[in-house]
Amino acid sequence: MTDFHPPSETQILDRVKLPSDLKSLSDRELNQLARELRAETISAVSVTGGHLGAGLGVVELTVALHAVFDTPRDKIIWDVGHQCYPHKILTGRRDRIRTLRMGGGLAGFTKRAESPYDPFGAGHSSTSISAALGFAMARELGGDPGDAVAVIGDGAMSAGMAYEALNNAGDLGKRLFVILNDNEMSIAPPVGAMSSYLTRLYTGGPFQELKSVAKGAVGLLPESMQEGARRAKEMLKGITVGGTLFEELGFSYIGPVDGHDLDQLLPLLRTVKARATGPVLIHTVTTKGKGYGPAETAADKGHATGKFDVVTGVQAKAKANAPSYTSIFAKALIDEASRDDRIVGITAAMPDGTGLKQFAERFPRRSFDVGIAEQHAVTFAAGLAAGGMKPFCAIYSTFLQRGYDQVVHDVAVQNLPVRFAIDRAGLVGQDGPTHAGAYDIAYLANLPGFVVMAAADEAELIHMVATAAAHDTGPIAFRFPRGEGVGVDLPERGEVLPIGKGRMIAEGRGVAILSFGTRLSEVMKAREALSARGIQPTVADARFAKPLDRDLILRLASEHEALITIEEGAVGGFGSHVAQLLADEGVFDHGLRFRSMVLPDRFVDHDAPFAMYDTSALNAPQIEAKVLEVMGVAQIEGARA
Template sequence: MSQDRPQTPVLDRVRLPSDLKALSDRELQQLADELRAETISAVSVTGGHLGAGLGVVELTVALHAVFDSPRDKIIWDVGHQCYPHKILTGRRDRIRTLRMGGGLSGFTKRSESPYDPFGAGHSSTSISAALGFAMARELGGDPGDAVAVIGDGAMSAGMAFEAMNNAGHLGKRLFVILNDNEMSIAPPTGALSSYLTRLYSEAPFQDLKSIAKGAVGLLPSPLQEGARRAKDVLKGMALGGTLFEKLGFSYVGPVDGHDLDQLLPLLRTVKQRATGPVLIHAITRKGKGYAPAEGAADRGHARARFDVITGEQAKSKSNAPSYTSVFAKALIDQASRDDKIVAITAAMPDGTGLNLFAEQFPRRCFDVGIAEQHAVTFAAGLAAGGMRPFCALYSTFLQRGYDQIVHDVAIQRLPVRFAIDRAGLVGADGATHAGAFDIGFMASLPGMVVMAAADEAELVHMVATAAAHDDGPIAFRFPRGEGTGVEMPERGTPLEIGKGRMVAEGSRVAILSFGTRLAEVMAAREALQARGIAPTVADARFAKPLDRDLILSLAREHEALITIEEGAVGGFGSHVAQLLADEGVFDNGLKFRSMVLPDTFIDHDSPAAMYASAAMSASDIEARVLDVLGAARLPARA
């Protein structure tokens, strides 16, 4: 939605972070106000992650005013909060292309700017990366300081603590900003969140604010006396910064992350005096300064385009439900008849639809925080204990728990059900969130059952299939977005394991589809019929175990067989090729082609445009059929 752009006289003077050095502290405050307005205006046009960026506006200004990027490396964990950073680092003229094809990435990206020293898209990597930069500096690599900005939700992941433990052991100069807004994507869960809350919940925040402000000027060396400062500043609090100090960090805070009068002198002091690792605990508010975001349940985490005045979002209209909501409702239906069904997710209850499950079965739904490794093994323990767990994760988040899938689930043949959301290309989030690899890494495991839904009705049946399957692990994948609008069953019916289905009878060439490319296959078939070619079409349903009878029948009865899937090489098509080779089918002259995602990471765009660039649209399928039959030059019938 188009709005008038805000007036930004100070921001207009800033082209790069070095321009902030010429501004007074009062002008920096005005700059922060203008930067917030510009961020709101830009995201209203493009959509994207709003609340996280609004929560770090003052912190972004303070970091760029004090540190010297790109010599100093400022690493934004996840990257949801990086839009204000992009505006200040020479990309303001392109900020209204965020997440669009050919435009700016919604995350930090090394190839986009020297001010993005480390790419991100998944959480909890910043401290490890910053420590790497710090050690590279010590060993004669790139100079400059390393600053990691990590949210309280991301801090709950084990990787963050692994990095802090190593950083404390190495003892090198390193800055970690804990951006504590009591909220990741969903409200944070777990003991760490409670610990952070207790750090400042026992005293009025305004008192803390004034105490912290005074302490900055009083202590000549706050970092050398980090433990004492934490006790002095937070007098009366039970815990202080003990946890972080035990990990080897000097702890400073908490401080008001929206008060530049606190942030600027504090950052200047630590930059001047730090000799080892320092953690600065900043309290912020997600969505700060924009009432519709502050008042939203998710604080404006991910938004469609919206009206700046009202905050009303521009939502696309569809007659079909989203795959995620179909999964959630189907799982709720199964759980209503089976009290052993439980659900697990890792900080994405809304994204996976498990918020709906939690409303119905609060005792049987577990959000474990940003901890996918734990989520998988926790699910394995539940399965070993006699429950029927559904572990619902995005495809790319499931990658983070792969060792646990292998070691704790597959080897033990535990019946964990993996609901793999965001399978295939996902659009504006780009390569970091594209579910390209799960078919390959799941189907390679002995005893694993791997399904893909061709449409939303098939997804309902696959949820029922998973619920009924107690003989080892099982996975089913489905994409982001709306379904195809097919008629929905009242209740799911378990499918026969390893059996596909015929969709359309034809001749000469057979197309075997795995997943939601089936709609594009049928569109291609219609176009081919105008040329006098009517391919046979089948829906594989299973990548493992394969439907041997169906595949071998298609191979024997056709000149050519084409597989198609929304995944990378090494997945479904590779398994089919292995079967055909083992059975000697290629000796009979079968022409075989496999349509998979190309061997590259595809940049963000609309899903349709991304699949077109991957040569997997209906027209590409049509062209592949014509090519394999040697009929590319045949004219279409009138």
Template sequence: MADLPNTPLLDTVDTPHDLRKLKPADLRQLADELRAETISAVGSTGGHLGSGLGVVELTVAIHYVFDTPDDRLIWDVGHQCYPHKILTGRRDRIRTLRQGGGLSGFTKRSESEYDPFGAAHSSTSISAALGFAVANKLADRPGKGIAVIGDGAMSAGMAYEAMNNAEAAGNRLVVILNDNDMSIAPPVGGLSAYLARTVSSSNYLGLRSLAKRAIRRISKRVHNAAEKAEEFARGMVTGGTLFEELGFYYVGPIDGHNLDHLIPVLENARDSEHGPILVHVVTKKGKGYGPAEAAADKYHGVQKFDVITGAQAKAPPGPPSYQNVFADQLIKEADADPRIIAITAAMPSGTGLDRFGKAHPDRTFDVGIAEQHAVTFAAGLAAQGMRPFCAIYSTFLQRAYDQVVHDVAIQNLPVRFAIDRAGLVGADGATHAGSFDVTYLATLPNFIVMAAADEAELVHMTHTAALHDDGPIAVRYPRGNGVGIALPAVPERLEIGKGRVVREGKTVAILSLGTRLAEAIKAADALEAKGLSTTVADLRFAKPLDEDLIRRLLTSHEVAVTVEEGAIGGLGAHVLTMASDQGLIDAGLKLRTMRLPDTFQDQDKPELQYAEAGLNAEHIVDTVLKALRYNEAVVTDGARA
């Protein structure tokens, strides 16, 4: 293809084994070609760009120095793994990134032996690398665990929990801190690189070890004092006292784009026999591509774009996004109520809270990648009379489930959860799908769980949550744009646990929760065309159920179907339980439940994902017809009868 970059050296490299045959002097050219190939590939597919461009040299250096895949390389989160994929036998598929049947946008064990540990959520790399390192140590096998973790991921407590335990790995663990945002300590050119090479060299470490043994024989007190003095002196020069206290030997900071600096330091870390090492490298997100360097936030995740101009493809104009509908309504609520506070965990733009922050900066808190803290922080605010909203992706809220149970639900505190990215999420695949929130929240006593069928309903539900002070309440809504419903000028406070009938019929009842309502209405149209009078209800609440409405629909229709964009254990299971408890099953009830299949679905276009899951109008109609055709009084919590 004419638009592909010229990459003669990269063309000779299929795996890291080929890379290691190159001369050190060739690595600069290879890195430049790898960067050009990454830009070209992401330009054609979209995806995460800036973080990958920032680690091009680091990726080359790691694979050049370490014996991957026997040395187990783990990229934290995985946003930055595209150059890694190109160098590890997947270049021929790199333009299938994040597409149906293509490469994952994150590391994935089933994809390559060079992906020893799957990732997509933050701050797991050190724990996993420690596991690999200790396993090799105990089995007396060669091989290190190498974790590459960004400075943003260091805001999560899990990273420190792992580091506190890292001494168990001995010299089998190498942590590379990729500092690409707020540098802990700035690199200072040649002097910094010289110091990093010196303090990580085998001569320095050997002499240091010999001196420590000699001093220990003289006096334990003298030894401890000397050790602290050496660490303090080195920490004053290089930074890193915190990591030393956690048991690491700290090296850095060094320029993460200078291969002449990176290679010898990583070689020293590879050959060290002196315990776990942390190498601090400083990089720039978007390095080598002007538009991405100038606007790292806008080029973190991108649509398809023109490589020459950097202009990203724009979606056609349409309804507002759910996240912005939520944020704009929350701003209005906060304008009227000074007790309303918004909390996000490192996703201000993803949740719309960047908009809220501009309107109410003193009441907006981005706590970093720390969902557990976010939830308990909100619980403390609620206990003190404030009205906190935790705006967190469904898949990320899973990380704070103990806090949701222990700190919020048991104490019946009125924390409001705005659950973004509920349901399937397209290109981000299984790791980011919001499949389980109804199941894991509606099982909790004291919880109210709402699901918005459209953007107008989200306005009503945000308003309802703002006014609700009797225990925790959650509203879930999907990724993407609304369906085109006009937003209400005045929001309505919904009656808790009450649904609505969208259309009335006599034979078939479709009970919908969330944004599958549009498909339920399409299915009703198709059923009406077949002579089957159909009721469609938007239940609004997964908990508490509108038992009066559900009982009426189940007892007055020949067949009833529940439809939800969540996993087993959600709405369908709760309706089945209610029907069983109230003896409706004994009356010959024909009830079917439709929900996400019991599998982790790979990335694809959302409409194709929902078709695969059997949650579109065609499948609703098929479920109803099968139930009527066989006239079975069978109750099942299976996906489709």
């Protein structure tokens, strides 16, 4: 692997303040701009960390789109937004690009509130074609003018939503551009029949012989390409692979073309923009991490990285602390599966992020990566459960939302024992509100028959994996956060917890705090600070949001003047269920003071996780203040002052 040597100057890039500045550049200068833009992207991410590989793969495509189309009048919609850093640099945000994903800085994804050049926000996959079609139809109906261009990666094409949009767009037949960015990799290597199909489209056909465009709509090609394309098309008659799928859906298909060759991209986009009357799909082939050796050779092609040395690519090493919750989950699941051959693991394109990669290495026949298809993942798991297996469906909280109808209809209504391992629960830091795991408590605990658990620490997570493995009478979920555990001693083997039973952590008097999830460590910090004031709250770990530990809650309510619940979730979750129980039992009639500490009723902007919880008033100082408030101490001290 060779060291990276960035250009010493950025003469062309320095002249670009907005995309309109690209109109005055020659094609030779645009090629130089792409080289400088790649170097600037690498330099910026080395300082901030973030999603590197996807952006490097679309540098030339970003330059070409902004050079040909008239943004922001024309709308470029980046699917997911992992690849949007070069776009941000060209659209007036270069001076802030080294604030990416930091508190108060640029978002790591496209964001409507951040720039008029971000016409549609994203953070989840496979939404771009639907949104672009919406823009196109708004234009037809007298709304915002201009073209709509969706840039969607190959991994995103594994989601059903992309095909729903293609089907609708082909039927409507309106002018629309879809760029399929085919890099053979989204986050993990792509899986499924669609990946195989796309591979067949370009395998064995060199771009320079125009076989790559031969099956496309010849009339939409630049004049210089048309004759060669006609000859190649004649030679390739009878071959079944090609753009057939997309053409049958009503699109003019052009490709594959080299997504790193501006000499192909620029004339092609200019001609298509001038001539297209209906929906067009342009299939580009790119390399994720292109132009930066450390990214190109990385297993994930530099998808997500911390801060790194720009010359060598070596990332700054984080201080070794407790193991991550994800790794603890993976180890616990492997341990359970080694004793029970009915346990299977399912993930939706996130084997590394969910820890199922380790499970797959140990049990390849019992591990399934279904691609970016959460709806299918949930119903697939339901079918496995109905067939007598013990499926663990490992999906981030924010992505499980995408399969909610299936959770309700295919799992809960049928009371099937699907185990949901919900990673990234709570606030997740630099990825911001699109990735926050804020809602799963509320959207699962309202379902009849569902068991919903939250681990207070990594030892509890091991117990909850064992509990889920043993639970065969209906659906069960357990949630845990991103990042490191708190450093507790780990059991050799998980124990099966009694369903719906919490645990006492510390006895006290006056006020009780009932914690659900990993805020427990902050609760104990607050308790220590309160002890200095002569206040010693009782602390309990609920473990279960459903079913609630009725006996524990009623005991806390009857033995204390005040009860405070705390959770890393939105309003409508654990605290709401506790309040419902207390109301049903008439406890409030006897004067109990009750407070529920939850995430604020707003989307929390990206920042370091601790800072996000600080602004959400869920750290130890805010817990301490809430206890003082509910006990009337704050008012008394204020009056004395």
